[in-house]
Structures are given as C-alpha cells and as structure tokens.
Amino acid sequence: MTKGRGAGGESAPEFVxxxxxxxERIDKVTGADGVEYTVDFTDDEYRGLYxxxxxxxxxxxxxxxxxxQGELGIWASLLGQEAAQVGxxxxxxxxxxxxxxxxxxxxxxCRGIDPIMPLSLFRGVDHGAWDPNQFRFNMYTIVxxxxxLHATGYAMGITKDGKVGNxxxxxxxxxxxxxxxxxxxxxxxxxxxxxxxxxxxxxxQNNQYAISEPIEKQTRVPLYQRASGFGFPGxxxxxxxxxxxxxxxxxxxxxxxxxxxxxxxxxxxxxxxAHTTTDDPTRYxxxxxxxxxQARDPIAxxxxxxxxxxxxxxxxxxxxxxxxxxxxxxxxxxxxxxxxPDPLTIFEHVYPHGSPLIDSQRQGFAEYMDSxxxxxx
Amino acid sequence: MAExxxxxxxxxxxxxxxxxxxxxxxxxxxxxxxxxxxxxxTDGLQKDFGExxxxxxxxxxxxxxxxxxxxxxxxxxxxCEIQFDGFVYPAYDQIVSQVxxxxxxxxxxxxxxxxxxxxxxxxxGAVEHHSESPEAYFxxxxxxxxVSCATPEDAYVMIQQAVASDDPIVFLEPKRRYYExxxxxxxxxxxxxxxxxxxxxARPGTDVTVLAYGPMVRxxxxxxxxxxxxxxxxxxxxxxxxxxxxxxxxxxxxxxxxRCVVVHEAPSNVGLGAELAARITEQCFYSLxxxxxxxxxxxxxxxxxxxxxxxxxxxDRVLDAVDRTFGW
Numbered sequence: 085m086t087k088g089r090g091a092g093g094e095s096a097p098e099f100v101x102x103x104x105x106x107x108e109r110i111d112k113v114t115g116a117d118g119v120e121y122t123v124d125f126t127d128d129e130y131r132g133l134y135x136x137x138x139x140x141x142x143x144x145x146x147x148x149x150x151x152x153q154g155e156l157g158i159w160a161s162l163l164g165q166e167a168a169q170v171g172x173x174x175x176x177x178x179x180x181x182x183x184x185x186x187x188x189x190x191x192x193x194c195r196g197i198d199p200i201m202p203l204s205l206f207r208g209v210d211h212g213a214w215d216p217n218q219f220r221f222n223m224y225t226i227v228x229x230x231x232x233l234h235a236t237g238y239a240m241g242i243t244k245d246g247k248v249g250n251x252x253x254x255x256x257x258x259x260x261x262x263x264x265x266x267x268x269x270x271x272x273x274x275x276x277x278x279x280x281x282x283x284x285x286x287x288x289q290n291n292q293y294a295i296s297e298p299i300e301k302q303t304r305v306p307l308y309q310r311a312s313g314f315g316f317p318g319x320x321x322x323x324x325x326x327x328x329x330x331x332x333x334x335x336x337x338x339x340x341x342x343x344x345x346x347x348x349x350x351x352x353x354x355x356x357x358a359h360t361t362t363d364d365p366t367r368y369x370x371x372x373x374x375x376x377x378q379a380r381d382p383i384a385x386x387x388x389x390x391x392x393x394x395x396x397x398x399x400x401x402x403x404x405x406x407x408x409x410x411x412x413x414x415x416x417x418x419x420x421x422x423x424x425p426d427p428l429t430i431f432e433h434v435y436p437h438g439s440p441l442i443d444s445q446r447q448g449f450a451e452y453m454d455s456x457x458x459x460x461x
Numbered sequence: 462m463a464e465x466x467x468x469x470x471x472x473x474x475x476x477x478x479x480x481x482x483x484x485x486x487x488x489x490x491x492x493x494x495x496x497x498x499x500x501x502x503t504d505g506l507q508k509d510f511g512e513x514x515x516x517x518x519x520x521x522x523x524x525x526x527x528x529x530x531x532x533x534x535x536x537x538x539x540x541c542e543i544q545f546d547g548f549v550y551p552a553y554d555q556i557v558s559q560v561x562x563x564x565x566x567x568x569x570x571x572x573x574x575x576x577x578x579x580x581x582x583x584x585x586g587a588v589e590h591h592s593e594s595p596e597a598y599f600x601x602x603x604x605x606x607x608v609s610c611a612t613p614e615d616a617y618v619m620i621q622q623a624v625a626s627d628d629p630i631v632f633l634e635p636k637r638r639y640y641e642x643x644x645x646x647x648x649x650x651x652x653x654x655x656x657x658x659x660x661x662x663a664r665p666g667t668d669v670t671v672l673a674y675g676p677m678v679r680x681x682x683x684x685x686x687x688x689x690x691x692x693x694x695x696x697x698x699x700x701x702x703x704x705x706x707x708x709x710x711x712x713x714x715x716x717x718x719x720r721c722v723v724v725h726e727a728p729s730n731v732g733l734g735a736e737l738a739a740r741i742t743e744q745c746f747y748s749l750x751x752x753x754x755x756x757x758x759x760x761x762x763x764x765x766x767x768x769x770x771x772x773x774x775x776x777d778r779v780l781d782a783v784d785r786t787f788g789w
Contacts, residue, residue, distance in 0.1 A: 225559075237527065241534075245535075268551075435564065435606065437628050441705045
C-alpha cells in the first residue's frame with residue numbers, strides 16, 4: 085500500500101510484480117484482489133516478448149523523429165509504457181476486442197495489426213479509419229475516456245449474443261489513463277459494467293501525468309482501489325513488468341469471458357517522454373524523477389533476465405535490433421509515401437444515406453475548384 | 462385499417478413494430494421498463510420483449526448514449542430515450558463527438574444506426590429543464606439527422622423509418638401534443654410510406670407560407686383556420702425533417718405566395734428560423750414581397766410555468782406576423 089494520502093509520490097507502490105528491475109524472476113505473487121499470479125512461458129515466448137518490446141519502442145522513436153522532421157503533425161509517444169502495452173496486448177485472445185486511446189501503438193502491434201495504420205491520423209491524412217470488427221481493435225479515440233463507455237456497450241452486446249460463460253467466450257479491454265479516471269464517462273462505464281456484469285477489463289495505464297498534472301490532481305486513493313466502490317475487483321500491477329502485465333490481464337480477461345464480470349487493472353508505469361510532441365515536460369517535472377524511472381526500464385529488465393537465464397545470446401539481441409531497424413525504416417518510407425487526400429473526400433461518409441445539403445456543397449466546391457485555370461478537378 | 466390513436470400511442474405502436482421487425486433493435490433509457498417511461502411511450506414493451514431488449518439503464522445520460530455506441534459497433538440498433546429535453550446535455554459530448562462522427566471517422570466502415578428520442582418543447586406547466594427546444598444544437602452538427610413528428614400518423618411511421626435507417630437520428634417528440642388524436646393506418650406498408658426526410662404541405666393556401674414543425678404545426682394550422690375566416694389563406698408546411706432540411710416544397714410555395722413566416726418554440730437567435738430565412742432569401746429573392754419573419758420563443762431561458770403562455774408562439778402571434786408581412 086502507498087503511504088500518505090496520495091496515490092503517487094515517492095513511496096513504493098504495492099503491486100503485482102514477476103520480474104524485478106534487475107531482471108530477477110519472482111515465481112508467483114498474490115495481488116490485492118487475492119488472486120495468485122504467475123506466468124509459464126517457453127524460451128521462445130520470452131524471446132517473442134523481448135522482440136515486441138524492442139520493435140514497439142523503435143517504431144515509436146521513428147514516429148517521434150518523423151514528427152520532428154515535419155512528416156507527422158503530432159505524435160503521442162508510448163516511451164516507458166511498452167511493457168504495460170505488450171503484456172496486456174499479448175494477453176488478449178483472438179476473439180477479444182480492444183478499445184484504445186490514441187497512445188496504444190504497442191497493443192495495436194501485438195494484435196498483429198500493421199503499424200502504419202494509425203500513422204495517417206497523426207499525419208493528418210484522415211482520422212484513423214479502420215474497421216474495428218475486422219481487427220478486433222477499435223479506432224483510436226481522442227476524447228479522453230469516451231471509449232470506456234463504447235467498450236462497455238460492446239461488452240453488453242457480447243452478453244446479449246450469449247458469447248460468455250466458457251473458454252471460448254469473448255472479452256473486451258478498455259484502455260485509458262490516470263487523467264481519464266477523473267472523467268464522468270469512465271465512472272459511468274464502471275457503473276454500467278458493474279450493473280450489467282459486462283465482460284470487460286478496464287486497463288488504466290497510470291503513467292503519473294495527465295499532460296502536466298501529476299496523479300495527485302486526479303485522485304486521493306490509489307486508482308485500483310476505486311473498483312471496490314463500483315463492486316468489482318481492482319488490482320495494481322507493475323506496468324513496467326511485461327510478465328506481470330501479461331499475467332494480470334490474462335486472468336482478468338478470462339474472468340470476464342467466463343461471465344464473472346469486470347476488473348480494473350491499474351498498470352503503474354511512467355511516461356518517459358512528453359505527453360505528445362507539442363508538450364514540454366521540463367516545465368513540470370524534475371530530471372531526477374525521470375532518472376529514477378529510467379532505472380525501472382521495462383526492456384532492460386527483460387534483456388537482463390534473458391541473458392542471465394541464457395535464454396538467448398548476443399546474436400539474438402543484435403538480430404532483434406536489426407529487425408527493429410528494418411521495420412522502422414519501412415514505416416518511415418511508407419509514411420513519406422502517403423498521398424494527400426483528394427479535397428473532395430471532405431464530403432464523403434458524413435452519412436450512410438447521404439444528405440442533399442452535402443451533395444449540393446460538394447457540387448459547389450467542385451465547381452469552384454474547376455473554375456481555376458489548369459485545375460485537375 | 463385506420464385506428465384513432467394519440468401521438469403517444471402511435472409512437473408506442475411504432476416502437477413495437479420496430480422491435481418485431483428486427484431482433485437487433487433495443488430500447489434503452491431511464492424508466493422505460495416497468496413504468497413504460499414517464500410519458501408511457503414504451504408502455505408494455507419490456508413485458509412483451511424482455512429486459513434484454515427493453516433496458517432500464519442507470520440514471521446517466523452520457524452512459525446511455527456511450528454504451529449505445531458500443532452496442533451499435535457490435536451490430537445492435539439502439540433506440541435511446543432521453544427523459545426530457547433539458548436532460549440531454551450530459552450526453553451531448555457522446556452525441557456530437559462520437560455518434561455523429563463515427564461514420565466519418567471510419568470512412569463508412571462503422572455505422573451508428575441509433576435513434577435518440579427526446580420529448581421536447583413547452584406547454585405542459587413543468588418546472589425548469591422540462592420544456593426546452595434544443596433542436597438547433599443537433600441540426601448544427603454534421604453527421605446527425607434531426608426529425609420531428611406532428612401527427613399520430615407521422616409519429617407511427619416516422620419512428621419506424623428512423624429505427625430502420627442507418628443514419629443516427631435525433632427524434633424530437635412534441636410532448637405537449639402526446640395526447641392529441643388522429644387516424645393512423647396501422648397496417649400500411651412502410652415501403653410505400655411518405656419519406657422520412659421530406660417536408661409536407663399540411664394545409665394548402667395562396668397568401669402566406671407558414672413553416673412549422675413538431676408542436677407548432679398545430680398552432681400554425683389553428684392560425685390558418687382563423688385567417689381563413691378573415692379571407693386570408695395560409696399555406697402551412699410541416700417541415701418534419703430539420704436536418705437535412707427539405708426546402709424544395711418551401712421554395713415552390715414561397716414563389717407562389719411571396720410571403721413567409723417561420724414558427725418555432727426555440728429562441729430566434731441563431732435558430733432554425735435564421736437558416737430558413739437565409740435559404741429562402743437566397744432562392745426566392747425576386748418573389749418575396751416582404752422579409753421572412755420569425756415567430757419564436759424569446760432569447761431568454763425558458764420561463765417559469767405561469768409565464769409560458771406569454772413566452773410560446775401562439776395563434777395570435779402567428780397572425781400578427783402574417784399581418785406584418787402585408788405591411789411592407
């Protein structure tokens with residue numbers, strides 16, 4: 085338990101941890117929810133997790149670079165949150181459905197989705213269009229917390245479809261942050277999920293900051309403890325520990341798919357970078373704080389563990405770095421090749437059944453464009 | 462077969478038909494179950510279709526609309542009841558930022574076949590927040606369609622059409638007219654029905670075009686009857702669809718009459734009347750004998766019940782505006 089009144093601060097939080105920052109494996113641990121957590125990975129799976137973490141971080145760094153070079157309008161970096169995202173993302177089963185914020189690039193990658201997909205949103209080419217049901221991954225939602233209600237409604241639909249109650253049942257994961265925990269929509273989602281016993285996992289990445297505001301501005305109790313007031317279990321996990329993040333999420337999803345209702349997971353982590361590329365974190369936090377979290381890096385501990393356990397050698401680490409380099413280069417080339425949309429697409433897809441008002445505005449705009457000499461329209 | 466039904470009963474029967482027609486249709490809202498809604502529009506539906514399809518929700522409007530978004534992504538067709546006009550604002554963010562934009566954001570891959578039913582307008586002697594006319598907020602929002610019924614026949618047909626449509630539709634019900642009766646063709650085939658997004662001449666006339674919707678259609682018709690006794694024939698057009706507007710019949714009418722009065726309960730400032738006046742002026746400039754005049758609620762908060770008769774447009778205020786169109 086944290087000391088003092090706040091949920092953050094200097095006191096070490098009690099959480100589920102299966103891999104220490106030094107790469108020491110903890111066999112099993114019981115969470116605040118009374119559940120015993122462990123993982124049973126093969127060497128190949130450990131290597132796979134490491135590969136995901138490294139690639140996800142490298143792709144993120146590439147996107148930040150693209151923004152700095154003017155190729156993206158903005159980028160929301162996940163730096164520091166790789167373990168929470170890869171762990172929870174890998175815990176999803178094929179039939180599960182995820183509702184992300186705009187920062188879940190790591191979860192998206194783990195769902196097997198082409199990492200180029202959200203880049204059009206950040207480049208300003210479109211609003212991040214894809215079919216949520218095809219990818220089992222909803223579109224990025226920018227309004228803080230709004231997607232937790234969508235996720236809850238979707239989960240209610242799963243129950244209506246009779247797709248809960250066994251191993252093949254479906255579950256939903258709703259991602260949000262510590263800032264969103266203050267939103268009315270998130271609290272309403274908790275109520276709906278609880279009252280309708282919806283098969284959903286609320287996965288809160290507490291990265292300690294809502295842009296500039298520290299967690300103390302959002303809550304006086306540890307966030308995972310909020311769950312008890314809504315009538316379902318809450319658990320805090322070391323969000324920089326990919327093994328624990330996986331174990332806790334997998335258990336909560338299975339709990340949900342078996343018809344046992346929602347869980348709140350608070351993944352205790354840290355946003356190492358800026359909120360987005362428009363932000364300047366040096367205005368509101370000390371370098372020393374960032375350094376202390378550097379020592380808890382989510383990737384370094386997996387590498388230390390793999391090396392210590394001789395799960396892989398130096399060749400493997402070099403291979404992974406090379407893979408990450410190739411994937412990020414490919415991403416860069418595809419971002420640069422993204423064409424600007426046709427101006428007339430402004431008028432497309434406003435309504436499934438169309439609108440005479442928009443038809444006439446489209447026509448007027450097309451005629452206006454055509455009025456310019458040499459226009460291609 | 463025609464049956465005499467109130468607007469409220471016609472809506473109830475229309476919702477029943479919608480639930481029968483498609484197992485994906487759900488009704489969600491506060492008190493819509495055993496109580497049948499505070500206006501009894503969903504009376505008996507939970508009993509016949511079960512708690513899984515007619516859902517009493519927690520008392521939180523953003524939650525109603527937000528979870529309906531998720532249910533729509535899952536393939537359901539939610540019909541959400543907002544208990545009163547003044548209680549829709551907690552859901553405003555979900556309606557404007559999510560419901561309205563999902564189809565655009567997804568480039569057509571995600572549809573929101575949702576109906577948001579709102580009893581709107583005044584005239585029932587209620588306390589604050591129970592008599593508002595928020596239509597302009599929604600009509601101003603791209604991605605939403607907005608309709609309002611004025612007769613039992615339209616109530617019965619339009620609610621079914623709205624539920625069957627893949628567009629998200631804000632469905633405004635004239636609450637003070639819930640108890641007015643009229644003939645409803647209950648066995649008529651929806652396929653042959655008058656289109657949802659079309660205005661309609663409610664009463665033909667030659668001298669002045671009067672535009673109204675929802676609760677003000679009755680007021681306009683009463684004014685037309687009174688004017689007729691004085692030798693003036695008003696053409697009353699029931700707009701029915703507020704977004705998109707269907708104005709070809711309006712332009713045709715105004716070109717004949719040369720005069721136009723718009724009537725709504727909502728305040729005039731930046732209201733639907735302003736848009737109508739602008740569009741009519743653009744299209745009928747050379748036919749107009751007078752500016753388009755507006756008869757509306759005042760630009761104040763909705764007053765206390767004992768003042769609402771003065772606040773709301775009525776027969777006399779409509780006739781006064783009609784007179785003024787002859788004064789130019």
